[in-house]
Amino acid sequence: MSWTTVCKFTDLVADTGVCALHEGQQVAIFLEKSEQKVYAISNHDPIGKANVLSRGLIADVKGVFTVASPLYKQHFVLATGECLEEPEHSVKAFEVRVQDGEVQLANS
Amino acid sequence: MATKQKIIVVGNGMVGHKFIDNLIHHPDYENFEVVTFSEEPRLAYDRVGLSYYFAGKTADDLMLTSGDYYDEHGVRFIVKDKVITIDKAAKTITTASGRVESYDKLVLATGSFPFVPPIPGKDQDHCLVYRTIEDLEAITASSKVSKTGVVVGGGLLGLEAANALTNLGVDTHVVEFAPRLMAVQLDEGGGTLLRNKIENLGVGVHTEKNTKEIVAGETSRYRMNFADGSFLETDMILFSAGIRPQDELARQFDLEIGERGGIVVNDSCQTSDENIYAIGECALWQGRIFGLVAPGYTMAKVAVSHLTGGDEEFKGADMSTKLKLLGIDVASIGDCHGRTEGSLSYTYSDDKAEVYKRLVVSPDNKKIIGAVLVGDVEAYSTMLPMMLEGMDIPGSPEAMILPTTEGAPALGVDALPDSAMICSCHDVTKGDLVEAIQGGCHELGDLKSCTKAGTGCGGCAAMVGQVLNNELGKLGIEVNTDLCEHFEYSRKELFDIVRSKDINTFDELIESHGTGRGCEICKPTIGSMLATKNNEYVLTDDNISLQDTNDIFLGNMQRDGTYSVVPRIAGGEIKPEQLIVLGEIGRDFNLYTKITGGQRIDFFGAQLHELPVIWERLVNAGFETGQAYGKSLRTVKSCVGSTWCRYGMLDSVSMAVNLELRYKGLRSPHKFKMGVSGCTRECAEAQGKDIGVIATDKGWNLYVCGNGGMKPRHADLFASDLDDETLIKYIDRVVMFYCHTADRLQRTSVWMDNLEGGVEYLKEVVIDDKLNIGASLEADMQKVIDTYECEWKATINNPERLKRFAHFINSDATDDNLAYVELRGQEKGRIMTDDERERAAKGEEIIVTEV
Ligand code: SRM
Ligand SMILES: Cc1cc2nc3c(=O)[nH]c(=O)nc-3n(C[C@H](O)[C@H](O)[C@H](O)COP(=O)(O)OP(=O)(O)OC[C@H]3O[C@@H](n4cnc5c(N)ncnc54)[C@H](O)[C@@H]3O)c2cc1C
Ligand code: SF4
Ligand code: FES
Numbered sequence: 001m002s003w004t005t006v007c008k009f010t011d012l013v014a015d016t017g018v019c020a021l022h023e024g025q026q027v028a029i030f031l032e033k034s035e036q037k038v039y040a041i042s043n044h045d046p047i048g049k050a051n052v053l054s055r056g057l058i059a060d061v062k063g064v065f066t067v068a069s070p071l072y073k074q075h076f077v078l079a080t081g082e083c084l085e086e087p088e089h090s091v092k093a094f095e096v097r098v099q100d101g102e103v104q105l106a107n108s
Numbered sequence: 109m110a111t112k113q114k115i116i117v118v119g120n121g122m123v124g125h126k127f128i129d130n131l132i133h134h135p136d137y138e139n140f141e142v143v144t145f146s147e148e149p150r151l152a153y154d155r156v157g158l159s160y161y162f163a164g165k166t167a168d169d170l171m172l173t174s175g176d177y178y179d180e181h182g183v184r185f186i187v188k189d190k191v192i193t194i195d196k197a198a199k200t201i202t203t204a205s206g207r208v209e210s211y212d213k214l215v216l217a218t219g220s221f222p223f224v225p226p227i228p229g230k231d232q233d234h235c236l237v238y239r240t241i242e243d244l245e246a247i248t249a250s251s252k253v254s255k256t257g258v259v260v261g262g263g264l265l266g267l268e269a270a271n272a273l274t275n276l277g278v279d280t281h282v283v284e285f286a287p288r289l290m291a292v293q294l295d296e297g298g299g300t301l302l303r304n305k306i307e308n309l310g311v312g313v314h315t316e317k318n319t320k321e322i323v324a325g326e327t328s329r330y331r332m333n334f335a336d337g338s339f340l341e342t343d344m345i346l347f348s349a350g351i352r353p354q355d356e357l358a359r360q361f362d363l364e365i366g367e368r369g370g371i372v373v374n375d376s377c378q379t380s381d382e383n384i385y386a387i388g389e390c391a392l393w394q395g396r397i398f399g400l401v402a403p404g405y406t407m408a409k410v411a412v413s414h415l416t417g418g419d420e421e422f423k424g425a426d427m428s429t430k431l432k433l434l435g436i437d438v439a440s441i442g443d444c445h446g447r448t449e450g451s452l453s454y455t456y457s458d459d460k461a462e463v464y465k466r467l468v469v470s471p472d473n474k475k476i477i478g479a480v481l482v483g484d485v486e487a488y489s490t491m492l493p494m495m496l497e498g499m500d501i502p503g504s505p506e507a508m509i510l511p512t513t514e515g516a517p518a519l520g521v522d523a524l525p526d527s528a529m530i531c532s533c534h535d536v537t538k539g540d541l542v543e544a545i546q547g548g549c550h551e552l553g554d555l556k557s558c559t560k561a562g563t564g565c566g567g568c569a570a571m572v573g574q575v576l577n578n579e580l581g582k583l584g585i586e587v588n589t590d591l592c593e594h595f596e597y598s599r600k601e602l603f604d605i606v607r608s609k610d611i612n613t614f615d616e617l618i619e620s621h622g623t624g625r626g627c628e629i630c631k632p633t634i635g636s637m638l639a640t641k642n643n644e645y646v647l648t649d650d651n652i653s654l655q656d657t658n659d660i661f662l663g664n665m666q667r668d669g670t671y672s673v674v675p676r677i678a679g680g681e682i683k684p685e686q687l688i689v690l691g692e693i694g695r696d697f698n699l700y701t702k703i704t705g706g707q708r709i710d711f712f713g714a715q716l717h718e719l720p721v722i723w724e725r726l727v728n729a730g731f732e733t734g735q736a737y738g739k740s741l742r743t744v745k746s747c748v749g750s751t752w753c754r755y756g757m758l759d760s761v762s763m764a765v766n767l768e769l770r771y772k773g774l775r776s777p778h779k780f781k782m783g784v785s786g787c788t789r790e791c792a793e794a795q796g797k798d799i800g801v802i803a804t805d806k807g808w809n810l811y812v813c814g815n816g817g818m819k820p821r822h823a824d825l826f827a828s829d830l831d832d833e834t835l836i837k838y839i840d841r842v843v844m845f846y847c848h849t850a851d852r853l854q855r856t857s858v859w860m861d862n863l864e865g866g867v868e869y870l871k872e873v874v875i876d877d878k879l880n881i882g883a884s885l886e887a888d889m890q891k892v893i894d895t896y897e898c899e900w901k902a903t904i905n906n907p908e909r910l911k912r913f914a915h916f917i918n919s920d921a922t923d924d925n926l927a928y929v930e931l932r933g934q935e936k937g938r939i940m941t942d943d944e945r946e947r948a949a950k951g952e953e954i955i956v957t958e959v
Contacts, residue, residue: 006917032625049942050669055660055665057628060594
């Protein structure tokens with residue numbers, strides 16, 4: 001598998017997200033603070049129909065880390081992209097890793 | 109189908125309307141046809157709350173019903189037409205305008221009229237009474253051309269009238285025939301203390317004065333000569349020497365009346381003619397007239413029951429009262445004079461605290477039969493139900509009036525039977541409350557609006573709250589005030605923890621008092637609390653992840669993911685050069701521009717990467733963030749006030765600017781707004797704001813907890829004629845107390861509706877400093893004021909933070925999902941359709957037309 005670096009690990013602020021452009025797609029990347037783990041899902045909110053998920057709040061829903069959409073607050077699971085309230089509106093999750101201080105997304 | 113019974117209700121006062129309303133809600137209502145006549149020019153209004161007229165309520169605010177409501181239920185009504193004859197044999201009535209109407213049953217609800225003693229000179233222009241809205245209009249007009257005023261009569265209503273006169277700025281005196289004030293309700297000790305307190309407020313009290321005549325005055329308009337040879341000069345006179353039942357019709361058309369007036373009724377409220385009922389203040393039952401609204405409401409219920417074949421009976425009524433007169437708490441229960449044979453009494457008085465209490469108990473020392481309370485009436489809500497229900501006094505009687513908190517019998521509301529009357533203004537029993545609670549009213553605000561309990565004089569609000577909590581506990585409904593799954597505390601409790609333990613980060617708090625990692629509910633709530641407490645920059649590494657949608661980029665996110673930009677324009681005051689700068693910025697960034705409802709300018713459609721550039725231009729031109737995105741102070745709306753307006757009493761613009769600059773930046777449980785008007789015309793709509801300030805000729809009137817929005821609420825008058833300093837002190841305290849105690853996303857209006865004890869309690873906390881927290885509330889506010897910095901200015905100067913203001917972390921490209929259409933010469937944002945988005949992804953060019 002090949003990887004593309006999108007930013008430095010230090011560009012991430014704990015418990016918030018950023019958006020990266022990767023292979024023409026908008027990807028929301030989050031750093032969860034307690035586990036210091038990086039997640040990546042699509043930036044497109046299929047309910048509000050806007051590219052905003054990276055700007056949502058990270059919410060722990062019964063132990064599962066999600067992002068609450070900044071528009072109408074539905075929760076998307078960081079690990080899978082699943083939408084908890086409206087599963088038919090789940091989004092894509094991306095493979096992401098941190099290598100030598102760099103955040104990388106898997107190429108297709 | 110049987111023909112309908114036709115009922116005529118003479119008089120559409122509080123009781124007449126209650127009768128009609130009860131009938132409307134009766135299951136057999138369809139069998140009745142109702143017609144009502146009112147001598148006054150309007151349908152029923154809240155006479156009990158009449159004095160609120162002087163606190164800024166309008167006739168419309170006081171209405172208890174409306175023509176629409178009557179129309180909807182087929183009630184015919186005729187206002188400004190007096191019924192003048194009754195033909196009992198033909199069963200018809202005639203009105204002053206000559207209208208003749210037949211009836212099957214006639215209901216007299218004609219109320220009473222103020223008694224004016226037959227003193228020579230009583231009929232002059234500035235000799236007035238206090239009963240109707242028209243009376244109050246006349247009083248207001250007279251007060252404008254009067255320096256001094258005398259109220260004749262030192263009873264309940266007289267003192268209420270005296271209060272109104274002082275509020276109108278008239279130098280007020282009370283003249284009473286008896287040796288003390290409120291002779292009916294108070295004993296000597298209570299009356300004396302009340303007198304001292306009232307005199308301390310600057311109101312002259314003259315007892316044992318019998319007015320002989322009213323003649324032209326030397327220094328004032330009139331001179332009142334008293335039987336003892338003394339006199340008093342005054343510009344206006346208000347008679348409040350008691351009421352007389354309006355029994356004119358009964359007198360003339362041969363219905364039995366009492367020796368001293370009043371239409372005689374039986375236990376079913378029928379008069380001596382079985383087809384005619386009398387209810388309310390005009391009715392005489394067992395030789396008694398009831399001058400309060402609650403017994404009248406009971407009569408209305410009894411009459412409806414009798415007409416519809418029920419068997420409810422009127423059994424008399426309790427005349428206990430609790431009220432605030434000229435700001436002094438007074439209560440009287442049952443046999444307060446200890447006239448019952450063999451009764452024992454206990455007295456407690458404290459000259460320093462100005463408290464007087466007397467308890468009258470049964471000869472066996474077991475039951476309460478009466479009480480007088482002045483200065484401290486807390487025991488009223490415990491004593492009254494104990495007396496009404498004939499309960500035994502728990503423990504020793506003296507403990508009921510002694511100020512010790514220990515060992516005082518705290519009688520839980522649980523001990524009360526369902527029949528116990530909780531709200532006498534609206535005739536709501538404990539049973540009624542319990543039923544409503546079981547039916548789903550689980551919040552104080554809901555319970556009040558669905559039962560009306562606590563919405564009259566407000567005296568029962570604390571009891572209503574106790575019943576609610578008690579019942580919820582019994583239903584096993586734990587009043588879940590937990591903030592969310594991560595914190596088993598309410599916002600108020602968490603605020604106390606944060607303050608007392610000096611906790612300064614979310615992590616510290618969740619580790620010590622919560623579980624898990626937090627969510628979109630607790631993070632912003634705690635972020636806001638920490639901001640109220642410390643007023644730190646909201647985008648530090650610790651704070652940033654707590655910020656909700658808008659705060660995290662210091663702008664309001666729009667539906668397409670772009671932002672709005674709202675600079676502060678304090679008080680709505682703006683220099684022409686600043687307007688030009690704003691115009692240039694709107695033009696250069698092609699932003700859709702609109703004047704907001706909050707007297708400022710909003711730019712829409714700014715993309716994330718444009719925000720810092722736009723704000724840099726704004727900050728350089730001297731603008732600050734307007735925090736339109738924060739749960740914080742929004743705008744202080746102002747009218748032009750005395751700087752230009754010919755009616756302006758004070759400089760409302762300067763005050764609005766001062767207030768806006770003082771409280772800008774304060775994060776609060778929800779957004780809050782203020783308004784300052786230069787006079788009572790209220791062009792700034794201050795009474796619809798969380799904090800409203802209105803200039804008078806003597807200072808500022810402060811209103812609190814108003815709301816526009818989803819559920820409008822008029823603000824409550826909180827204090828009158830304040831100087832600048834006191835005004836600001838009170839606002840500091842009210843707002844900070846709100847920040848400490850409100851629930852998350854609770855506007856001040858809802859906070860107030862759920863505050864046990866309501867506005868009176870808030871006055872005790874803020875004005876009387878009952879909790880002894882005034883100074884610390886002010887200090888907390890001062891800290892916020894001293895540490896203010898413009899968040900946008902701080903952000904522009906922080907390159908690390910600015911990195912976040914780009915759509916992509918790894919590209920200068922912008923969001924390709926935005927589309928615009930033209931609207932009246934500006935661009936309006938819209939969301940791409942799914943189809944367009946797919947085509948755009950394939951690299952097709954999208955030509956946008958209106959969808
Ligand atoms: C821009 C403006 C409408 C306009 O074009 O005039 C506006 C726009 C919004 N209002 Fe408002 N309100 C605006 C004046 C008002 C007013 C009038 C006023 O302030 O005098 C009211 C009624 C008064 C009041 O608040 O009591 C008002 C009552 C609301 C409410 C209902 C609050 C309530 O208690 O019921 C909401 C919803 C909320 O806050 O939960 C709301 C929410 C909003 C939001 C924040 C909705 C949202 O979450 O996106 C809108 C964001 C605007 C933006 O992106 O900048 N807006 N909103 C006005 C901005 C005023 C300003 O200069 O800051
Ligand atoms: C300033 C003030 C404060 C008060 N405070 C309190 C309080 O705190 N608590 C309390 O319990 N009570 C209080 N009261 C008393 C309370 O207002 C009365 O008990 C209540 O209004 C009585 O209702 P009612 O319908 O019998 O009479 P009203 O409300 O007086 O209504 C009678 C109506 O009938 C009309 N009418 C009379 N004759 C005719 C006719 N022939 N044809 C057509 N219409 C006619 C009158 O114009 C009037 O509109 C207060 C009263 C006042 C004035
Ligand atoms: S509220 Fe009064 S002072 Fe202010 S503009 Fe209106 S009329 Fe003038
Ligand atoms: S007793 Fe007056 S409002 Fe309830």
